[in-house]
Amino acid sequence: MRTATAESRPRDREATRRRLLRAARELFAEHGYEGVTVRMIAAAADANLALVARYFGSKAGLFAEVLKDEPSVRQVFEGDPAGLPRRLAEYAALRMHSDPESPILRSLERSAGDPEIQAIVRDRLRNAVIEPLAALLPGPDPQARARLVTTVFIGIGTMRRLLGPEVPTEADVDRLTAVFEQALR
Amino acid sequence: MRTATAESRPRDREATRRRLLRAARELFAEHGYEGVTVRMIAAAADANLALVARYFGSKAGLFAEVLKDEPSVRQVFEGDPAGLPRRLAEYAALRMHSDPESPILRSLERSAGDPEIQAIVRDRLRNAVIEPLAALLPGPDPQARARLVTTVFIGIGTMRRLLGPEVPTEADVDRLTAVFEQALR
DNA sequence: GTGTCGAGTATACGAATGTTTACTAGCCGG
DNA sequence: CCGGCTAGTAAACATTCGTATACTCGACAC
CATH class of the missing domain: 1.10.10.60 (Homeodomain-like)
Structure with missing residues (x-):
């Protein structure tokens, strides 16, 4: 059978x-x-x-x-740089809620026991997320600011996993937008 | 022997x-x-x-x-509320760097496979971190803002684990302070 | 038709894990 | 001094994991 x-x-x-x-x-x-x-x-x-x-x-x-194979998060980075914080916030809120496309980040936050896996994840995180984002940022120390943004992303995924998905409100998105603006400044 | x-x-x-x-x-x-x-x-x-x-x-x-048994992060919350963002930033930066006291949070971010463990972690995170922090916050929606701050904390731990410890600069602490101020507003 | 190559399969292996169990031996009251 | 409670021990158990291996069977060339 x-x-x-x-x-x-x-x-x-x-x-x-x-x-x-x-x-x-x-x-x-x-x-x-x-x-x-x-x-x-x-x-x-x-x-x-x-x-x-x-x-x-x-x-x-x-x-x-x-x-x-995973398409990078690059699409979020494309377009008007001024709107970037808002797009990041919306993407993160979506991620907080349902994450229908389930991209690379969700996999990153939990995979680390084996050093070999950690290396794979680290390289991918650097090359597909932090570097492209840093390349977009004017001003000093773009790497550090890109890391900060990524930090919030990673944290959102972990919180979602721990506390369960919550429907993000308008206020949440606004708050996140402000945080990303601050982080990118 | x-x-x-x-x-x-x-x-x-x-x-x-x-x-x-x-x-x-x-x-x-x-x-x-x-x-x-x-x-x-x-x-x-x-x-x-x-x-x-x-x-x-x-x-x-x-x-x-x-x-x-783990002492909560409450000591960071105590004291002048106006200085809270700065204290959070310094605590997070310390955490990013060496994390000598290795408190609850570092354990939280990686432990989730077993649903039983996930429940333990979730309750502890709510009762020992988010709730006390939310209780300190004036204004609307303190829960959501407390969650946002916790999100950044969690993210920092995961990033540290993935990218390795990095010595935080003065600019890092300043940036983090601004982010926490924004998140708490 | 038939032989061959390879996609797919069933099973086993060795290591590692959390847990259980039967046992040993140290201390304390009498 | 010695008998029993119990802290501590050693070994095994049942599972689960990733991986390796020997096999089957279907399709295509000739």
Whole structure:
């Protein structure tokens, strides 16, 4: 007895690889690296657990691949620099609420036990978030200010995970906007 | 051959309990709940690993006990309310740098896999940090502003863990002060 | 048709974890 | 001095994890 969805699926290496990648992205975003097992990923992708090792070398390899594919937060950075704090606040509020796209950041905040994973996460955080953001900022010490903004982002994710999602109010967004303005100044 | 420190130590239930508690506090603060094993705690306390279960029921029970004993961050809240942002910033900067006292927060940001642990952490965060802080704040919506401040704190810890400790400059502290002022307004 | 290559599978392995259990030995009251 | 309570110990247990391995079976070339 095979699972219903697995019945007579054409054998397609690339498609299976994509299913694993997709399942891994969602699970890592939800539970963090250590909160996910390769068995969970394989089950969600309706694939055999050995294929993770075959296609990605290891669980860590799959994780790195997920982060590589993840579109950066760059879209938030694009556009009118003056509106950046507001966009950051709205993005963060959305993130606080539901985080439908579940991007890189949510995965970052919880993954750190293994030093190898920590290195992967650190590089990705630097290259995909802090550096692009710092490049946008005029004035002195853009790195430090970019780190500060990222700090708030990370904190929001962790708070959301701890306290549960809360519907952000208009006042929340306004407050966050002010904080980001202050952080970017 | 026993370990050097264990040689001929008087059998003292309370003292051993305290050693375990102390070792657990330091390790949990450093590595988070899931990054610490019962064997690590027992080794650091120079005690037998079975005593954790005997004295605290379980690893989770020990963790809860650690959080219960942990002095709250309340001292930062005491004193002149006008100076609160600055004190928060200095405390956070210290935390960013070395965190010598390693209080509750550092343990919070990483511990969440098990729902039981998550509940323990959530309650403690609410009762020992957010509520006392909110009680200090005049004006509307003190809860939301207290959460925002806590968010920055949590984020700082995670960033520190990911990017490594960095020596905070005067400008960093000034910037943080401004951010906290904004968040508390 | 049939042989071969590779996608997919089932199972096992070794390590690590929290917890339990049966045991040992030190101290204290009598 | 000695008997019993108990702190402390050693070993094992059951699970779970990531990974490795030996296998099956379907599709395409010839």
